[in-house]
Amino acid sequence: MASPTALICWDVADIFAIGVQLQTPGGEVHIEGEELVELDTGYAGEVLVPWRLYIELELYGWELEEDLWSVGVSVTGETFPMPLSEAVLRIPKLGEAFPVRVDTFEDNDQFLIGRAFIRKHRLLFDGPANRVCVIPAEATIV
Amino acid sequence: MTTLTLPEDLREQFERKARELYGERGPATALVEAIKQWLARIDMQAIQVERELNNQAYRQMKVELERQYPGKCVIIAHGAFQAAADSFEELKDVAPTARHRLAIRIGEVVPKRVERLWQVRRR
Numbered sequence: 001m002a003s004p005t006a007l008i009c010w011d012v013a014d015i016f017a018i019g020v021q022l023q024t025p026g027g028e029v030h031i032e033g034e035e036l037v038e039l040d041t042g043y044a045g046e047v048l049v050p051w052r053l054y055i056e057l058e059l060y061g062w063e064l065e066e067d068l069w070s071v072g073v074s075v076t077g078e079t080f081p082m083p084l085s086e087a088v089l090r091i092p093k094l095g096e097a098f099p100v101r102v103d104t105f106e107d108n109d110q111f112l113i114g115r116a117f118i119r120k121h122r123l124l125f126d127g128p129a130n131r132v133c134v135i136p137a138e139a140t141i142v
Numbered sequence: 143m144t145t146l147t148l149p150e151d152l153r154e155q156f157e158r159k160a161r162e163l164y165g166e167r168g169p170a171t172a173l174v175e176a177i178k179q180w181l182a183r184i185d186m187q188a189i190q191v192e193r194e195l196n197n198q199a200y201r202q203m204k205v206e207l208e209r210q211y212p213g214k215c216v217i218i219a220h221g222a223f224q225a226a227a228d229s230f231e232e233l234k235d236v237a238p239t240a241r242h243r244l245a246i247r248i249g250e251v252v253p254k255r256v257e258r259l260w261q262v263r264r265r
Contacts, residue, residue: 025245026234044255055182060189062230062245066197070255082257086230086245103257110259 005139007124008093009131010036016125016132018113022049023088023097024057034092035111039123039132043114045070046100047089050111054104059085064101072105080105089117094134185241192242195221200244211248218244 010019019034030053037047054060062085070082082103090097100117122135135141148156160168199221200207207216207223214226219237227233230245237243 024234025230027231043259044257048259060193061240061243063193063242064252065200065244065246066193067201068252068254070257072257072259074259084252101252 005136007133007135007139008091009124009126009133010093011131012036013130018091018123018132018134019093020113021090021092022047022053022057022102023090024059025062025086025088025099028057029090030057037111037113039118039125040112041115041118043112044116045103045114046117047087047102048108048110048112048114049087049102049104051104051106051108053111054083054085054102057087059083059087059102059104062086070103072103089113091134189242192220192240196242196244199223200246207246207248214248216246216248218246 010017015036015038017036017038020037021034022030040048049059060083064084064086066081069084072080072082074080082105085102085104087100087102088097089100098117098120122137122139124131124133124135126133156172157169160172162168164171196218200218203218203223211226214228215230215233216226217224217233217236219240219242224243225233225236226248233245
C-alpha cells in the first residue's frame with residue numbers, strides 16, 4: 001500500500017492564499033522568504049501584481065509587446081491597459097519555481113494569483129481548517 | 143542646497159494645507175512627497191518614450207525575427223534587436239542602460255484577455 005503524501009499547507013484566515021515569492025527572470029526577488037498571496041478564481045490571468053511592485057522590480061524591463069496586453073474593465077465600466085511581463089513565481093515551501101506572466105495596471109494595489117496559474121496546479125481549499133494546501137504531483141487522490 | 147521663493151498666495155495656501163494635514167512639519171513633509179511624485183512621473187515618462195520606440199521597432203522586425211529566431215527568447219531595447227537566447231535568464235545583462243526592454247518569446251501565441259476586475263480598487 002502506498003504511504004500517504006504530506007501536503008504543503010498555509011494557515012490562512014478570511015482569504016484563500018499560498019506563500020509565494022515573485023522573481024524577475026533576471027533573479028531579483030520581491031521579498032526574502034514568502035508572502036501570502038490570495039488565490040482569486042475571478043481573475044483569468046496568472047498573477048496580478050501591484051503597480052508599486054511592478055515598478056520596484058523593474059518588470060517593465062521584461063515586458064511583452066503592447067498588442068498582447070489585456071484590457072482591464074473596472075466595476076464602473078472604465079477600461080485600462082494592463083502591462084504584461086515575464087516573471088517567475090516561486091513557492092519556497094515547495095522548493096519550486098514556475099515561469100509566469102504578470103499583469104498590472106497603474107495604481108493597482110492588488111496582488112492576486114488567478115485561474116491561469118491555479119489550473120496548472122493541484123490545490124486543496126480546506127475551509128473548515130482555514131488552510132490551503134498544494135497537493136504534490138505524485139500524490140494519488142482516491 | 144536649493145532655495146526658492148514661491149508667490150505669496152501660493153506659499154500661504156500651501157503652508158496652511160500642509161500643516162492641516164501633517165502638523166508643524168507639514169510643509170517639509172509635503173514638499174518631499176511632491177518631489178518624490180514628480181521624480182517618479184518623470185521616470186515613467188522616460189520609460190513610456192522607450193516603450194513606444196521598442197514596440198514600434200518590434201512591429202517592424204516581427205516577421206524577420208520569426209524567420210531567424212523561432213522559439214527563441216529575444217530582447218528589444220533602444221529601439222533595436224539586442225540578443226536572442228534559449229531562456230530569458232541568459233538575457234538579464236543585455237542593454238543595461240535601457241529604461242525599458244521588450245522580452246519576446248518568438249512565435250508563442252499569447253491570448254489577449256478582457257479582465258473584469260470587480261474587486262480591484264483604483265486609487
